[in-house]
Amino acid sequence: MSRLPPAPTDQYVSLPDTRLVTTRALLTARENLTNTLNARAMMCLYGGAGFGKTVAATSCLRALEADEDIRRITFHARATTRAVRHELFATLELPGQPPRYATEFDHLLKTTLATHPRTLVLDEAQWLQSDQLEYVRYLWDDPHTQPAVIFVGGEGCYHALRKEPMLSSRIFIWQHFTRLTPDEVLDVIPLCHPFWADADPDDITFADSRAAHGNFRNWARLTAHTQTALHRTGRTRIDQEVLRWAFSRLSST
Incomplete structure (x- = not known):
């Protein structure tokens, strides 16, 4: 099951007949994402606005969706840890109402992530601050959970993750998207x-x-x-x- 957006929404401007071209960066992303998913690891795909990183990640993951439960969360503003919990609750399509207390909420999310392998794509991850990044690491670090985590974001995403030693030391692959030569x-x-x-x-x-x-x-x-x-x-x-x-x-x- 995948919760990735449909291919026609990949482009910010509606342009019929536009084709996705296999660039060197896209080929590298495909290999990096495949290796990250196989290792149930975390990677960071970052670069300037408009360089194609989100399209690359989405299109490559869409090709893998038959074998993967892929869920994407896009952050549009600075999120709280509570907001991250609620985004995961909604993205994972959990039944009922979200738990009221953090410990209960964390237990539910870890139990859910332990049921089968999932891939979490955290887009615009530069909006995540230290507490939220640490929370993602906390969920991933649990020995019973099995998520692969893909951080996608601007140049600020790289700097945000690098400032968190416990998280950055666990990043399996860093890929920097740059402008076309x-x-x-x-x-x-x-x-x-x-x-x-x-x-x-x-x-x-x-x-x-x-x-x-x-x-x-x-x-x-x-x-x-x-x-x-x-x-x-x-x-x-x-x-x-x-x-x-x-x-x-x-x-x-």
Whole structure:
């Protein structure tokens, strides 16, 4: 059973015909996640916003879901330990009402995690503070529980985990996602969307240097605006005039 979101929600911008491209980072993530799950260990997948870490983690885990009970929690603000307990209660779909007392709650969660192997994906984990990170370690450390834990987050996630010696010493794999290099952009972007398939490589390099900067999320926004420009002008091929119009819609340029 998996509680991962459906594939169409992976992208922040709705772009029909967008394809997931197997980059070196994605291949590495697939191997790292498989090894982490096999070891029932913990790993940290981190990097700047828009570098593709959440899409990589979700798509790779989705391919493993037939054999795994995968549950994902996404944090959008600083959470309390009580909130983490309640998120786990809801994510694990436990029956009845959440226990009122911490000791009772902890016993329930540990008992549940001991029933069969599960994978917990903690997305935007940079929002977790010391007490909550220690609580995750406390659940994982119990000799009877069997979770694999995947921390996914921004650069702040790495620093947050590294500040917790007892937790960071237990991280099985650290993987840092970075922006695409110029050579990777030329290899990857023509495969991501049909609009770029027959684009001049110089125009793709121009778009990357002026607006996208090796960032998948920037490329998605730029593609959406470029699509609009092509429709409005009736053109069928991307050129630098079309790209400059698209750049004008992006605040980063």
